[in-house]
Amino acid sequence: MTAFRALLASEARILLRDRMALFFTLIFPLIFILIFGFLMGDIGDVSQSTMGVFVAAGADRDLLDRTLSTAGSTAIERFESLDAMQEAVTDRRIDFALSWDGSALRYFYDANRVQENYAFQQVAAGLATDFDLRRQGATPAISVEPTDVGEIATTGWFNLVLPGILAFSVLSSGLFAVSGHLTAMKERKILDRLIVTPMAPVALLAAIAVVRLVVVYVSTLITLLVGVLVFGLRYDVSWLRFAVFVACATVGTMGIGTIIALLVRRPSSASNIANALAMVMMFLAGIYFPVEFMPRFLRAISEGLPLTHMANAMRYVTGVMDMADTEFWAITFSLLGIAVVLFPVLARYVVRPLRR
Amino acid sequence: MKEVLLLALTHVVTAIRERVTLFWFLVFPVFMLVLLSLIFGQIGQEGEIHFDIALIDRDAGGSDPAGFASMIVSVFEGLAKPQAAGQEPLFTVHRPDQGEDPEAFLDRELTALRRGRLAAVVVIPPDFDAAVLRGMGPSPGGDAEPAKLHVYMSRTSVASGMAAEIIGQVLSEIDREILARSGRFDPTAGVRTETVWLGQSDEETSYVDFLLPGIVLMGFFTTGLFGVPGAILFNRDRKVLRRYWVTPLSVPRFLAGFSLGHLALCALQFTILFLLGRYALGATISFARPEAFLTLLLAAVTFMAFGFLIASLARTANAGMATANVLNMPMMFLSGMFFPVAGLPTFLMAIVYANPVSYLVNGLRTSVGVESGSFSSGLVIGVPLGWIALSVLVAARKLKWDVER
Numbered sequence: 001m002t003a004f005r006a007l008l009a010s011e012a013r014i015l016l017r018d019r020m021a022l023f024f025t026l027i028f029p030l031i032f033i034l035i036f037g038f039l040m041g042d043i044g045d046v047s048q049s050t051m052g053v054f055v056a057a058g059a060d061r062d063l064l065d066r067t068l069s070t071a072g073s074t075a076i077e078r079f080e081s082l083d084a085m086q087e088a089v090t091d092r093r094i095d096f097a098l099s100w101d102g103s104a105l106r107y108f109y110d111a112n113r114v115q116e117n118y119a120f121q122q123v124a125a126g127l128a129t130d131f132d133l134r135r136q137g138a139t140p141a142i143s144v145e146p147t148d149v150g151e152i153a154t155t156g157w158f159n160l161v162l163p164g165i166l167a168f169s170v171l172s173s174g175l176f177a178v179s180g181h182l183t184a185m186k187e188r189k190i191l192d193r194l195i196v197t198p199m200a201p202v203a204l205l206a207a208i209a210v211v212r213l214v215v216v217y218v219s220t221l222i223t224l225l226v227g228v229l230v231f232g233l234r235y236d237v238s239w240l241r242f243a244v245f246v247a248c249a250t251v252g253t254m255g256i257g258t259i260i261a262l263l264v265r266r267p268s269s270a271s272n273i274a275n276a277l278a279m280v281m282m283f284l285a286g287i288y289f290p291v292e293f294m295p296r297f298l299r300a301i302s303e304g305l306p307l308t309h310m311a312n313a314m315r316y317v318t319g320v321m322d323m324a325d326t327e328f329w330a331i332t333f334s335l336l337g338i339a340v341v342l343f344p345v346l347a348r349y350v351v352r353p354l355r356r
Numbered sequence: 357m358k359e360v361l362l363l364a365l366t367h368v369v370t371a372i373r374e375r376v377t378l379f380w381f382l383v384f385p386v387f388m389l390v391l392l393s394l395i396f397g398q399i400g401q402e403g404e405i406h407f408d409i410a411l412i413d414r415d416a417g418g419s420d421p422a423g424f425a426s427m428i429v430s431v432f433e434g435l436a437k438p439q440a441a442g443q444e445p446l447f448t449v450h451r452p453d454q455g456e457d458p459e460a461f462l463d464r465e466l467t468a469l470r471r472g473r474l475a476a477v478v479v480i481p482p483d484f485d486a487a488v489l490r491g492m493g494p495s496p497g498g499d500a501e502p503a504k505l506h507v508y509m510s511r512t513s514v515a516s517g518m519a520a521e522i523i524g525q526v527l528s529e530i531d532r533e534i535l536a537r538s539g540r541f542d543p544t545a546g547v548r549t550e551t552v553w554l555g556q557s558d559e560e561t562s563y564v565d566f567l568l569p570g571i572v573l574m575g576f577f578t579t580g581l582f583g584v585p586g587a588i589l590f591n592r593d594r595k596v597l598r599r600y601w602v603t604p605l606s607v608p609r610f611l612a613g614f615s616l617g618h619l620a621l622c623a624l625q626f627t628i629l630f631l632l633g634r635y636a637l638g639a640t641i642s643f644a645r646p647e648a649f650l651t652l653l654l655a656a657v658t659f660m661a662f663g664f665l666i667a668s669l670a671r672t673a674n675a676g677m678a679t680a681n682v683l684n685m686p687m688m689f690l691s692g693m694f695f696p697v698a699g700l701p702t703f704l705m706a707i708v709y710a711n712p713v714s715y716l717v718n719g720l721r722t723s724v725g726v727e728s729g730s731f732s733s734g735l736v737i738g739v740p741l742g743w744i745a746l747s748v749l750v751a752a753r754k755l756k757w758d759v760e761r
Contacts (some may be wrong), residue, residue: 020678028682035686037706088729090554093696111555112727114566115396115696121551124523128549129528138541141488141534142424143502144524149470149477157514172616245737272376279384283391283550292407292475292515293395296444320512322470333460 003199003227007207016250017209025215027183029169029223036165036288037158037231049120050075050098052085052108059102060135067131074123096120098127150322157290159234162227163314164287166220170246170314172278172305173219174245177212179274182350185265201347205254213250220246224318234317245317250308252335255342256306261350277310281307306335359605360512363613368620371583380582381621385575385629389567391638397563410450410465412458415484423485428505428530432478435526450474460648469510476517477508491536504530507674526675541748558723565641566727567721568633570693572652573623577659577688577713581680584618584663588755589673598758607757615660622656647723651736655716658740661747668747668754693717712740 015021051074055061068076079085088094089108095116099107107124109117133140185191194204227233259268260277282288285307286300291299303306309343313331315321371377411432415425436449452461454664468474481487487503505527509520535541553560591597600610626643633639642651666683670676688703689712690697700708708714719736 005569007659020675023682024678031686035689037699039567039689039698042727067674077555086554092730106550106552108554109550109560110728111553111557112561112566112721113696114561114563117560122525125525126528128547129532132521132546133532133535133541134547135547138535140531141538141540142498142527142531143504143506144527145506146520146524147506147508148511149466149508150510199475258437272379276376276384280387283388290514292513293405295394296406298391300395321472322467324471327471329625 001218003197004203004206007199007204008210011211012214013217021132021321025169025173026219026222029165029219030226032165033162033226034225034230036161037227037356048075049123050078051079051120051123052094054079054082054099056082056099056101063134064100064131067127067134070127070130079201096124096170098124117191119205158231160315161288162223162233162237163318164285164311166223166318167249167307167310168278168282168285168287169219169223170249171215171253171281171310173216174250174255175257175260175274175278176252177208177250178191178257178346178350179270182206182257183261183270186350193337202343205343205347209251209254212254213247215295216246216250217243222239238262238317238319241332245313245328247311248332248336249337251339251343252337253306255335255338258342258346258350262345271273281305284308285311285312310335360609360613360616363605363610364617364620367587367614367617368624370587371617371621376584377586380578381575381625382628384578384634385571385625388574389564389571389629389633389637392567392571393564396567397609397637403451405518406444406446406448407515407522408448408450408473408518409475409523410461410468410477410482412452412462412465412477413480414458414482415480424488424534425480425484427534428478428480428527431526431530466508469508470512472510475513475516475521477507478523479506479508482698488534492535494541555728561726562638562640564633564637564639565724566721568629568639568641569724569726570717571633572626572629573655573717573720574693575629575715576622576690578658578684579618579621579625580656580661580663581666581687582663582677582683583621584660585667585670585680587614587674588664588667589670589676592654592757592759595759601758610631618660618733619653619656621753622652626652635716641726643724645723648720651675651716651720651723653738654737655720658716658744661744661751664755665743665747666750668751687711687713690714690716712743715739 033187052070053064053076055064077088079088079097082099085094085097085099086108089097089110092113093108094115096110099106100107105128107121107128109120113120140205182191185194193203224235228235257274259271260273264270264273284294284302285291285305286302287307291308294302309331312321312323312327316323316328372380407415409432411424411429415423432449434448435446440444450465452458453567461478462479465474465477469477481504484503484505491502507520507523507527510516532541532543536543552558555561609627630639630643643652658731663680666676666679670679689695690700690707691711692708693713697705697708697714699725715736718731719733722736
């Protein structure tokens with residue numbers, strides 16, 4: 001126990017003195033949140049889009065106006081000339097535009113807004129259908145009543161991205177605790193010196209895990225707070241589940257770091273592989289892009305990644321996604337199981353001197 | 357000249373032999389190009405996008421094969437079949453089993469929807485056929501109410517939102533068909549709808565054409581940002597550079613060889629990404645234009661100079677790599693490389709405007725015809741040149757070519 005306390009104090013001091021490590025664990029997720037919060041806050045949200053409208057002389061303006069009154073929250077900006085409206089589209093002062101000359105509805109889009117045009121076209125298709133029916137004096141025979149089944153009011157896709165980033169922080173912290181910190185200790189022969197003392201390898205691992213855990217809690221809580229205060233995101237956190245999940249996920253991902261540390265010959269390669277692996281997982285785990293948008297084979301890969309399930313579990317504990325409680329506990333205890341199985345391997349094969 | 361060429365060759369061979377460098381230099385840009393093309397290049401394209409939905413027909417008269425409810429069911433069943441061999445159907449439609457209680461089925465499917473296992477649930481309510489007929493008949497108080505269909509979706513899921521949009525369009529088409537059959541709407545007299553694409557061509561830019569210049573610049577950027585300080589600082593700290601300085605090699609010649617090697621790496625990277633984009637992903641843009649070539653060259657030199665700037669300011673190799681890591685994501689994402697940056701708050705727009713990547717991305721995309729120039733050509737050239745000048749100035753004063761004794 002004395003060894004554990006001493007190691008805990010030394011690990012905490014190492015982390016507090018390592019400004020770069022502190023920056024990456026505490027500040028870097030915040031930079032991510034700030035950038036992505038503003039960049040992705042309204043992606044796919046056409047409610048803030050502006051449509052230009054030009055009606056040629058002699059065309060039925062009233063009919064179009066009645067149709068446009070159903071355009072929802074899309075803002076309308078009227079133009080007196082077609083050229084001025086087209087210029088506004090290409091200059092991106094407006095998002096897309098509509099002209100009506102009495103015989104055809106023409107929609108104008110900036111050909112280069114490849115990420116947004118799909119959403120604008122959806123709005124345009126709805127308006128065209130409505131206009132067509134009104135023009136022939138017909139009323140719809142069927143109407144669609146969309147009902148949101150979500151129990152939590154969300155503020156868009158970014159509401160789901162943030163817990164994903166939290167899960168990624170946990171993954172990085174766990175992976176690099178072994179594949180970065182521990183292997184660096186090994187390479188710099190600090191482990192050699194520790195191992196000749198009466199210290200049990202488990203005490204060192206426990207000290208690393210506890211320090212990482214504290215950092216992960218602080219980091220995730222600060223990030224959540226920034227999301228709530230700066231971006232007005234809403235979360236209904238189940239704190240008990242959050243605490244248990246973060247602990248199990250941190251030690252579980254330390255276990256995954258063990259596999260990497262065992263597979264590479266040079267300890268320094270472990271951190272590089274962990275870095276590459278984390279980056280690939282980040283893009284495939286549905287953190288930034290919905291998994292449903294991926295082709296089938298990528299969806300299958302995504303399903304096999306621990307980060308996908310960690311992100312979903314984090315969304316569940318922060319109250320933005322529903323999940324069966326049994327599924328949540330299955331994910332949590334699977335991560336704990338990985339740690340239970342791999343920690344003895346870590347203690348036996350990784351916490352040992354570098355072979356010469 | 358020979359030593360310059362040999363140094364250039366050494367730089368290229370070292371970069372290719374180092375697996376980590378190879379990952380960031382080649383594997384990661386290729387991964388991003390393929391992944392983003394597969395994800396965003398197919399949004400909204402039938403045969404490439406797929407949703408799991410549930411459909412419940414609770415209309416007692418739904419068994420009438422000529423009924424409206426049956427018509428809706430058969431349309432969705434048609435959409436659950438692939439439109440061509442090798443393609444995914446638009447929907448996988450979950451239906452209650454024979455004899456299954458529809459209420460229990462609905463409960464189960466709504467739970468699945470909440471849990472992200474389904475994209476939407478469509479419910480045809482009881483008495484739907486009669487409601488459609490009532491809606492189309494004469495009404496004493498004016499237009500009768502249209503028959504309501506319930507579409508359950510989850511706003512927490514982007515995919516669910518998209519599925520609901522598509523379902524809305526499908527139902528809208530069915531509505532027109534019903535109105536046409538009842539003689540209330542003449543599809544042949546429908547108003548003509550046209551789409552006009554404004555840009556350098558009269559077609560929408562394909563996503564891979566939009567993405568490729570960004571990924572090429574991302575590759576150049578990471579190669580400069582990580583490759584240059586990595587090569588200079590690690591070689592300095594491991595005293596490899598010291599060995600050069602005991603030979604007749606001068607720093608300017610070393611720099612010439614290093615820069616040539618760096619440009620060769622960028623050329624190799626560009627070639628691989630371009631061939632992949634062109635022949636595997638169907639990109640059609642051409643970089644064979646003088647302005648595109650000059651922008652690529654300017655980008656490679658700017659990012660190399662930026663790497664020297666980092667190497668000059670960092671005391672150790674690890675500090676240099678950490679600084680590069682800190683700058684990497686903000687500079688990439690606050691440049692319009694992947695997401696539009698218009699509408700960002702002022703403090704982030706300040707970074708966008710100071711960021712040389714913003715000008716180079718815009719300049720390259722404009723030069724290959726996939727973006728209208730948001731920045732004047734003076735800025736596209738001037739801002740990166742300013743960064744090159746600043747980097748050279750700082751490197752000339754601060755960069756240490758040997759470890760301190």
